[in-house]
Amino acid sequence: TSKMIDWNSDQVALFQEQLRQGMALWDLPLTPSLEQTYTAYAIKLVQTNAQMNLTAITDPAGVAEKHFVDSLSPFLLQLPQLDGMLRIADVGTGAGFPGLPIAMARPQWNCVLMDSLQKRCRFLSDIVMEQGLKNVEVLHGRAEDIGQQLQQREKFNLVLSRAVARLPLLLELCLPLVKVGGLFIALKGSDGPAEVEESRKALSVLGGVIDHVKEMRLPISQDGRTLIVVRKTKGTPKAYPRKAGTPSRNPLI
Numbered sequence: 001t002s003k004m005i006d007w008n009s010d011q012v013a014l015f016q017e018q019l020r021q022g023m024a025l026w027d028l029p030l031t032p033s034l035e036q037t038y039t040a041y042a043i044k045l046v047q048t049n050a051q052m053n054l055t056a057i058t059d060p061a062g063v064a065e066k067h068f069v070d071s072l073s074p075f076l077l078q079l080p081q082l083d084g085m086l087r088i089a090d091v092g093t094g095a096g097f098p099g100l101p102i103a104m105a106r107p108q109w110n111c112v113l114m115d116s117l118q119k120r121c122r123f124l125s126d127i128v129m130e131q132g133l134k135n136v137e138v139l140h141g142r143a144e145d146i147g148q149q150l151q152q153r154e155k156f157n158l159v160l161s162r163a164v165a166r167l168p169l170l171l172e173l174c175l176p177l178v179k180v181g182g183l184f185i186a187l188k189g190s191d192g193p194a195e196v197e198e199s200r201k202a203l204s205v206l207g208g209v210i211d212h213v214k215e216m217r218l219p220i221s222q223d224g225r226t227l228i229v230v231r232k233t234k235g236t237p238k239a240y241p242r243k244a245g246t247p248s249r250n251p252l253i
């Protein structure tokens with residue numbers, strides 16, 4: 001019933017070429033072993049996508065830049081606050097972006113990839129096993145529920161999220177997981193700055209302040225991106241996140 005889609009050797013070579021070029025333009029190292037790991041992940045992503053919906057992007061150049069290079073922005077990876085050992089979470093990670101490429105590049109960080117769709121979590125667990133990643137945990141669940149679990153709530157130095165929700169809602173899903181003093185970073189498109197304006201109420205209720213907003217371009221396509229960097233300055237009240245479904249029906253705006 002399901003067709004297998006495999007990149008041919010030219011397509012694999014194109015993926016690797018674009019990945020190398022993007023990383024070089026970002027001024028980030030790409031060791032042969034990291035390139036191998038990213039290539040195996042990309043091939044499996046495109047194969048598995050033929051059986052389940054993981055991504056709309058399957059062309060080699062697109063996967064390299066819009067998934068991998070986008071996940072590995074130096075404006076994120078080289079933030080001075082992120083020196084040392086960290087516990088990080090990726091909320092609504094889907095096929096693993098941005099959390100899994102970051103975890104592969106930063107074996108000293110412990111990464112929890114969270115998603116509410118079981119099938120996507122199984123895909124991620126398979127990659128973690130096949131690549132022997134010791135620093136990645138896959139957690140199936142809704143952020144509203146995970147944010148109320150004692151072993152996860154306010155336990156992360158850094159929480160990331162890409163393409164999950166507009167910022168007021170996203171803050172309720174993500175900020176409860178961040179330790180006081182830690183960061184939440186939303187990866188957004190070029191219209192990201194507009195979402196900051198809608199988020200005053202959510203920020204003050206949940207205990208965050210905007211640290212900075214970084215507008216940038218992807219290094220090959222020049223597509224616009226925004227990193228919204230939020231610092232948690234006080235504990236989130238126990239009532240948040242509200243029960244699953246409520247934040248999206250009635251966001252804090």
Ligand code: SAM
Binds near residue numbers: 092093115
């Ligand atoms: N972050 C990935 C990326 O940028 O490629 C995936 C983006 S996809 C559009 C959104 C993902 O968020 C889906 O995999 C969905 O299952 C997950 N998601 C949506 N709401 C969620 C929630 N409340 N808790 C956990 N995961 C959620």
